[in-house]
Amino acid sequence: MAIPLAFILLISVVDVNLPTTIHLGPLLVVAPALTASFGGPVMTGFVGAVAVVAQVMIAFLHGGIETLNHQVQIFALLAVSSVIFVYSYLRDRRVRQLAQVRSVSEAAQRVILRPLPRRIGPLRISSMYIAATAEAHVGGDLYAAARTVGGTRLLIGDVRGKGLGSLSDAALLLCAFREASHRHSALPKLATHLEGSVCRNLTELAETNAIASECFVTAAITDIPDREPVVHVIDCGHPPPLLLHGEQVLPLEPRQKCPPLGLGELTEEDHRPETFPFEPGDIMLLYTDGIIEARDGAGRFYPLAERLPAWADEDADTLIRLLHDDLLRHVGGRLDDDAAAIAIQRLPTGPAGPPRRRAPGGRSP
Template sequence: MRQVLASWRPGQAMVAIPVALIMLISVVDILTPNYVHLGPLLVVAPALTASFGGPVMTGAIGVLAVVAQVVIAFLHGGIGTMNHQVQIITLLVVSAFVVAFCYLRERHERQLSEVRSVSEVAQRVILRPLPPRIGPLRIASMYLAAAAEARIGGDLYAAARTVGGTRLIIGDVRGKGLASVSDAAVLLCAFREASHRHSSLPGLAKHLEDSVCRNLAELSEADSDVAECFVTAAIIEIPDTEPVVHVVDCGHPPPLLVRGDRILTLGPELPGTPLGLGELAAADHLPATFAFEAGDILLLYTDGIVEGRDRTGTFYALTERLRRWAGEDPVTLVALLQKDLLDHVGGHLEDDAAAIAIERLPAGPVR
């Protein structure tokens, strides 16, 4: 019995509606005088079935409607009359069109499902999910792509466990949507590889700058617009045993620190130079150091969040919203941020948006 109920689909129950309509229209048409023709209304049955059923179910209802039309014609003077022949042919043609529409819609849905599956796989490969715990840190993240049906875009983030600490990056490739995924992938791969080979944050930032420039130089040969591309990024390092965080700003919105009911901005007075500008880039990416104590939550984010607008054009006030959620853990904070942001923009972002919430846990065994 359970297997039967598990295999029962809502569409199979709803098919009773068009069947009942066919029976009702047929009975009323048979009982009314010959000059009253309700048979053309039978086309409603296959049209209604197409809203919830596939081409096979729609075709079956269409055949049933044609059979009903034939019965009505036979009881109202015979199939040989011109009026009934036209009604039967018309019903056949319309039902065929509806079945064809159902088939095309179902094929499109399958293709869209395949695209979504590929997009989800690409996200897991390029933008790997961050673990909920890294060393003495508890982490939660969110990613919202602006492109319709996309799972990834030009925003990026990653984390790497190093000897004695954790390094993270959050960035934003110029532009939005799928066109910037390639540049994001290059930077993420470079970060994951170089995080373990460079002992200093400036050295890591210089390596990332060189990687982005090489990639843009190769792409610019095929597309001249690529020459204008760049990547903003915030690269941070959190030592396991010191209550501090080191931040290298590469033209990215500065991190926010939630400490009790206070919101602190962690960044230089002037933002650094984005990655990928070549000779215009800063010679040295000097890190800034800030206190990051147990119980603090560090929020890294991209400008897609603070540039989100509501219907009146008002930007999303991230700092004010964070004050409302003081005391929440990273998972809850990120969930509240995502819901509140989508409510603010009416459910659709104009740019990709990403955020990472990081909490330093009290001293204990380091994982």
């Protein structure tokens, strides 16, 4: 506020002390224009009024307030200051509307994409979500966790498309997962239930929206028992989870992949989980293709598997933070697709502390 007022004072003093043939009064319009860049309409209007008063005082002290030249300068300054005031008012209203939209977006994120618990059973969980749509906080990528009797189930998925246009399909799958995770004890039954929910929803939408018939959802569904150092995985067309075991990065890719959800109703026989070692101290990373398909300025994909060994000694929270920062550096600060990731760290159990890491002993079908 002091800067535009000082500017008015400086111009007025210099103008009064210059010959009457030199007029600096038109420069006073800079003061309300400058105020509009950081202040609201009230502040802008006040500075504009002070500038007009200063112009009148300059004309009075020059003894020419009745001259047409000074009258035109006063009228022009008043008109331009009024325009700036209106602009400031409209901009302030737009800023308030944007703040309301942002608050609605944040509320939608909390309702649809609930924050994952930091600790669930013997697991420490950390997650990140980067929406591709500007000013959005949630899009077509999704994740969820559910506590079951003796274990934890996690889902990560990616709806075809990106941004807010795919939000409804993401919400449907999340609701179906939260509802069915506690009712189906077997992982194949859960996957079959999710497949049916997505197919039914897309069939209903296809009646009014032709694009819905081309939609599908890739997903990875995992079941982590509390008392067994393993993880069961069903992969429905999704990038395979990565296991950080020591400095080794192992893709948990089932021998038999299922097609994405929504391309055709499959049976429980089609959804066969595969079991992989998941020992205390290991970190499993679930992620969407928005991460591995992110390109830098030269068109190179983000090398996720190559980056992870450098973070082998970090916990889940630090790993996610490093991944977030490194990914944005790789793409220059802006992603073209939604991106999500979950780091799950199995904590050591018992008083003896974490066991020594060993090379993985393979996987069982």
